Amino acid sequence: MKFPFNDKKKNRKKKKRFSLKWKWTIGATLAIFLTISVFSIVIFVGFRQIMFTQEEENFREVLFGASKRLVDENKLTDSDSTALSKATVYSAFNPSYSPDTMRSTEEYDQRNTTFEDAGNYQDTLYAKMNEEDVIVKVYTPTSRLLFESKLGDFSFKGSSEPVIKRIEVNGEEGYYGVMPVISDETNQIIGYVQVIDGMTEYHNMIDVTIISLVAMNFAALISSGIIGYLLASNFLKPIKTITNTMNDLRQDTQSTSRIEVTEGNDELDHLSMVFNDMLDKMQKYIEQQKQFVEDVSHELRTPVAVMEGHLKLLDRWGKKDPAILDESLSASLQEITRMKSLVQEMLDLSRAEQVEIHYKNEKTAIKAVIQQTYNNFSMIHPDFIFNLDDDIYDDIYVAIYRNHLEQILVILLDNAVKYSNERKEVHISVSTDDREVQIAIQDFGEGMTQEDTEKIFNRFYRIDKARSRYKGGNGLGLAIAKELLNGYNGNITVESVLNHGTIFRISLPIYREES
Incomplete structure (x- = not known):
């Protein structure tokens, strides 16, 4: 049985293409x-x-x-x-x-x-x-x-x-x-x-005039054809480059092929820059998706294996042993809770990677959020001393969604509390200049080596995996904070001395209407 649609498709393919040039x-x-x-x-x-x-x-x-x-x-x-x-x-x-x-x-x-x-x-x-x-x-x-x-x-x-x-x-x-x-x-x-x-x-x-004009027009026809061909070739060169780049990407989605942008600063150059930017973002999203799947698969393997082991244990002889039954159920519930926490953090990380799409032109009054977070942690951890050095005015706004700013501050303050030792003290300082707001959070706890500070923002990285898991960490908090700040054109850095404490510094652009 023949389908007319397929015939039309074949006819379109057979039809000779008339070049735009x-x-x-x-x-x-x-x-x-x-x-x-x-x-x-x-x-x-x-x-x-x-x-x-x-x-x-x-x-x-x-x-x-x-x-x-x-x-x-x-x-x-x-x-x-x-x-x-x-x-x-x-x-x-x-x-x-x-x-x-x-x-x-x-x-x-x-x-x-x-x-x-x-x-x-x-x-x-x-x-x-x-x-x-x-x-x-x-x-x-x-x-x-x-x-x-x-x-x-x-x-x-x-x-x-x-x-x-x-x-x-x-x-x-x-x-x-x-x-x-x-x-x-x-x-x-x-x-x-x-x-x-x-x-x-x-x-x-x-x-004589007619002959001269006819000859001139004939010469103009030839010269205009040559000029038109040269102009068309020059104008279509970026489009041809775009086509070649798209063909490279069609054959290999991970291709690093990009359009060469000249210094003409015209519409085609702008199109090339936008196209390159789009390709970079698409490749970034593909890599993030791939990384997300790999990370989730890797991190869920352990709790699934633990639950599988306990269930097999119960299936063999633990059904009638109250001690084994209680131990297996408790361990399984603990792993389920950990998996729920892990899945939620992975979703937060996935959303953090897309703030440029969903949260453009957001603004937040920085002073109110800092004050509220400071008060919350002072109430939750009464055994800690929180010092706030606030040097900004009420009318200063930063270009970030309020909930995301709170999430970043909570991640950093929570880490400061978790990894503090005998000196239970956290310092928070806020300052500003003409362009940015700087926030520094300092603790006096375990600290890190130089090698750790270079990897601390990687996903699932833990300085001491056994101790981090004991304290409830999955190694995603700092990765989420960094992704959120990158999405809002902010920055985060860390300074640390082993056994003396750590300072996290973040900066965010001040919101302006013309931006």
């Missing part, structure tokens, strides 16, 4: 390319508009300039004021012209009434009229052609008002214009000027 590369390439393309289009449109405006201005200058030049020349030559003549037109458009230079009208006609002597042009009007794509024609009021600067087959229609429009010239856009030539003396139309501008320079420039 290539997604980013394509995305970055398209973004850069589209940006450059948009700017290119904007630049092209703006440049085209400027060139077109310039061409239109040049066209108008030729059209209106030629008309004005004809009016002025007609006035100077005192010609017939009713119509332009060839001599007037030729004189207006050729500064080097004189009647003697033209041998006959037939010679003028044989030249097809064209004008090509650009070398004699002495101002911009002549230069613009002689451009390759500009044709200037002059007509009489009766539409008879008097002059054309270049050959060109274009229709003509006179108009009493200036006419400017766009037409097709040699398959491309151009300008067409007709301007009446009006005499200043008679205010009558004495001729017409026709100008056709093919805008060859404009079209050549536009073609």
Whole structure:
């Protein structure tokens, strides 16, 4: 029987993965390319508009300039004021012209009434009229052609008002214009000027610009692809490192592989630091769980073995012997009580290892807790002298849960009482600075060697196992105190001299709202 879910799962596995690097590369390439393309289009449109405006201005200058030049020349030559003549037109458009230079009208006609002597042009009007794509024609009021600067087959229609429009010239856009030539003396139309501008320079420039922009965009596409790939590779390098680290952890949960954090101080570096911190905590919790199981198994083995031995003894022959029965029951109950105490301390230790998760931002008034604990021990142990040197104010708070602070103080004071000898005296001192509160608890009892002070905070460590068990200790109290203080960013140290006593010093950060 086939399951659709399994088929879908197989299909997902078979589906080829599209790398995030290539997604980013394509995305970055398209973004850069589209940006450059948009700017290119904007630049092209703006440049085209400027060139077109310039061409239109040049066209108008030729059209209106030629008309004005004809009016002025007609006035100077005192010609017939009713119509332009060839001599007037030729004189207006050729500064080097004189009647003697033209041998006959037939010679003028044989030249097809064209004008090509650009070398004699002495101002911009002549230069613009002689451009390759500009044709200037002059007509009489009766539409008879008097002059054309270049050959060109274009229709003509006179108009009493200036006419400017766009037409097709040699398959491309151009300008067409007709301007009446009006005499200043008679205010009558004495001729017409026709100008056709093919805008060859404009079209050549536009073609060159388009080719240049296309080449630039193609180069931008290639370069943006390279840049996008390099950027994607650089940005995804930490993610690849994270993936490799996760694969290492998947293969070995105890792997010490970590992400290398650079000095970039950006979001990816922050992610790497958070990920490393998470891995450290996970590994710490795994090790704690493993240690917890090992410790419980080791410590419970003895009481279980003792109970098993007594029960076997009772099963064999102790059922009817009151003395053996009482002894076995008493020993079994004692071991059960010890196991209950051990299990409770192990639970306390397990909770102490997780204070960062469950007891963040807790605060406690230190003075009240110290005073209450001092009073309780003074009442419980009337045969001891407890000296309290309190040098703090009521409004000082420490960053710790109240019950945990009490638990730490009880563990330390209980040990001070347990391991005191003839001098039954305990000193408690409390002081503070700008950052921390320091608490010192001193007894004058058995003391420890230097080797013992280095191991005293280890789980189940006892200086004298037989004596510690007799006094009711499991070797977990100081381990619990240390774990609690570590969870609240505190610290605990010990100073001891064998047979002279011990001093435990703890420090806790002062609670501040901004923290």
